[in-house]
Amino acid sequence: MPIKNRFAEMLPEVTEWRRDLHENPEILFDTIRTSAAVKAKLTEFGVDDIVTGLGRTGVVGVIKGKTNKSGKVIGLRADMDALPIHEATGLDYASKTDGAMHACGHDGHTAMLLGAAKYLSETRNFDGTVVVIFQPAEEGGGGGKEMCDDGLMDKFGIQEVYGMHNWPGRPVGSFAIRPGSFFAAADQFHIEIEGKGGHAAKPQETIDTTVMASHVVLALQTIVSRNVDPVKQAVVSVTSFETDTKAHNVIPQRVTLRGTVRTMDQDVQDLCEKRLSEVVQGTVAVFGGVAKINYERGYPVMVNSEEQTEFAAQVAASVSGTCEEAPLVMGGEDFAYMLNERPGAYILVGNGETAPVHHPEYNFNDEAIPAGCSWWAGIVEQRMPVE
Template structure:
């Protein structure tokens, strides 16, 4: 693997930093310790400017190259937050915070970008400016949106932006990427099905909300099978079915359904929302009941820009020798907000044979650190080369 020699030297220190972050996970915007540690580290390695409090608890570091005559400004983003999961790894550096865990590898992402910061401040082998973005609240809080709304792009003059995520199941330190739609939009729904409750021995005197809701769960699946273009993916999952009664002999007056809708295009996203609402209304009306639908838009589709995707793949090939085409992913990623503001690309780096992300047994693979750090450095040096 053609990693930069400096990262082999820094590997032990970056790993120790990653373990410290792993032992002290913080959720959503509550990344106070993590943000302070990041800011302290950026100042210690010699960043030209360090700004805290962007998007509540986000941190930004600025590194100017040996020359800035190109006027180019490239943003590199890592996420910092953990998940509300009880860790079950048994590691000696396992989470010390009850009910919180770095189960998605954001500790690794943060450590790798901090490692890259140390290299880039030492060498400054580029013509332009690197803006390091450390973002809170990727896991459902929309931290990327908050940082953008706080003026991230304009304040620091960012012209392009790049992100990276570890991926279990890919060989350690390998890379994969794809242009266009990559991660799905993540919408949520809560449907209250209302009928008329009564005695279970007299169903004819009721409007059975349980039957209505059961039929609705099945009907919602026809959106994917009968309304959607088969080559335009949509996933509709009902993940919770809760009745207003727990008794054996009572037909409840109401049932609440909760779930998620995942799509990879704006048109399919709109169609799915319209069909969910229509099916709820008409299905329940046919039984004599009604449905109240709370449909909430979440993260948008994350779309990689073609030119920046090819450049990101080229940088990956410089590090590992190849870069595979990544699959479409129906999970969400709020780097989507940054890519709506500026052209850029998001890449996967292999985490090896580990538990999948969001699992209590997951752990970031420290052997991926040199490759990830090297990719960040290659982005800066190749996108803003010094003139010979």
């Protein structure tokens, strides 16, 4: 029986797991219930070894194949955490936790990898070892880095690692991937501008922070338009403009700006950080103010390995009939830390015409489950075939 047919049979069961996870979202490293549920399922499946506590609340399962002549060890990773968003789907299995929601589909990722783990534990139709990785805190917490720092790759002897993300707007169950740089480095900045506050009717007696900050916002846009090579990718976005007063007749003493910088290579990342500081300090100095800047490097660029990407695309095509080239994504993804340690690939699976991720009306499309599970299992069976 083709793998996809087996997972079509399993669809009601995996859907039930997914919806239970959706109903009980947990944020960042606080995936206590989720991690326990994952461990319980892996135990039920007869996974050979289960380790908890990597990356604080991560769960790792080891599944051995029928044979191990190849000595190969492949890691498959799914993220488990939700987002601090109030759900607005109106679903009968909507979040029970106020202010937390699976708005990025990590419930689907976890359920699909559990489905693959059950199948692989039943069939063992591969030559080598599979390590299934359930990671907390992808949404800004760097859970992937913490699992790597805890020795994930060396402890389990992982040689290659693969990840997947659902993608709204793509046909359900279709795939897209690209070699090389795929998801952007995601940095953030916090700027405090200080001037001299005063009465709005007497601006000549102040050093107006709102005017300074407004000029800074506009000037920062020149980093991309006038400093970055036009054939390279970068985004500089100021996302928060906050004063220390709400009064209509007060020029504030301080203004705080926050935002993000997204880049696709190290040189552009370095340039943007350098120019941001120069632009802010220079602009503020012109008006007689001062600025304090806190620039934090976030997730690195996620880079797919050439060989593993080609193989992952072949497996995807065997599941859905085709695999397209994905566009560059300026969002961040902490699977980058795992790909920095081992060769591997990250793929997108279509979620259909749904609300976008990180939206209060988003929902993972359960119809994508057979394709996603089939890709996980196909990676294993085709990369480590039994002779």
